[in-house]
Amino acid sequence: MTALGGPWESLLDSARTYPSPHNSQPIRVRVVDDATAEVFYDLDRGLPAENFGIPFGHVCAGVFLESLRVVAASEGYEVTERLAHLDMDFDAADRLHPIATVTLAPRAASEDDARLRAAFDRRRTNRRPYEGRAVPDADLDAVREAALGAGHTFATSTDADVVADIIRVNQETLFDDLRNDAVHAEILEWLRYSETEAIAKGDGLSASAMLMPGGALRFAMQHPGMWDAPVLGWIIKQIYLRTMRGVAQVGWFEGPFAGPADYLEAGRMFMRSWLELTDRGVALHPLGTVITNPRSHAKFVEVAGVDEKPPRMAWMLVRLGYAKTPPVAHRRPLDQMVIS
Ligand SMILES: Cc1cc2nc3c(=O)[nH]c(=O)nc-3n(C[C@H](O)[C@H](O)[C@H](O)COP(=O)(O)O)c2cc1C
DSSP states (O other), X not given: OOOOSTTHHHHHHHHTTOOOGGGOOOEEEEEOSSSEEEEEEEGGGSOTTSTTXXXXXXXXXXXXXXXXXXXXXHTTEEEEEEEOOOOOOTTOSSOEEEEEEEEEEEOOOOHHHHHHHHHHHHOOOOOSOOOSOOOOGGGGHHHHHHHHHTTOEEEEEOOHHHHXXXXXXXXXXXXXXXXXXXXXXXXXXXXXXXXXXXXXXXXXXXXXXXXXOHHHHHHHHHOGGGGGSHHHHHHHHHHHHHTTTTOOOEEEEEEEOSSHHHHHHHHHHHHHHHHXXXXXXXXXEEOHHHHHSHHHHHHHHHHHTOOOOTTEEEEXXXXXXXXXXXXXXXXXXXXXXXXX
């Protein structure tokens, strides 16, 4: 790759570890000059089969912009954004959906910038079993503040029945999604059954990140009919539920979620919250599929007692707590993110 202008190479090389649904890494960047770059969402890396594929596409763009802001701030730059806020269309002829033009201006990095950057570098999705303890209330204040600042609320529950119900709904979601042919085909595209394949492709959901033996994951995912078989279905369910042990707390974000601007701001706030939790040593696992699967969403709203009044929606559900460090999810090299 030819060297990028100004600080972009260093900034983008760090920011490319932003999280994305199915680790599809849809954000692409064209560097215009030393101070300016254009940010796009690559529609070929989107998840069109998912109900909410488009809203979560914009959410992911917000997650990226917050990631870039944190990385740039720690390296002495303030980012100014000119946001496009265009409706996304997975069938568009131009596969690069414009998100924003971003501009860098020098600004001294503060201690807080360094703190958030350290959290950014450490952040991972944690799908391991959790240690059965809830997060102290004071450690959730920063998340509540981040949510309120964006017009959202962050609610949590440590009620054992609510937690158990949500873990069950999440597991049922996986089984239900596989019965939908389009969603099933889409998940298959992003699964990586061996570490060699995960490293070579640098994207997707690897067996190790999912804490499943590669062979078992391949068999289970390629034969979804088996999931309804009494014995085999039960075994698959137990393997999956083993990773969900020890969950003592779930949380959800609720707020305006009715158009590109809402989705993007929600994503930005979600990333900020994730970093605040990481900074406090809290593990997090987004359970986004419970939101995007309509049947699961309805069950979740009922279990959690959420009163959704449009344009407000409970748009993200997470489990949170404490757990061992999870495996790393691989990323594509910088030259595949940058548009030359
Ligand atoms: C908006 C959003 C929704 C997500 N939803 C889920 C989900 O439903 N289930 C899941 O296991 N991981 C989910 N993830 C986590 C991604 O799969 C994860 O970020 C990606 O694989 C990269 O791994 P990392 O977070 O460890 O870097 C979600 C992430 C984002 C940003």
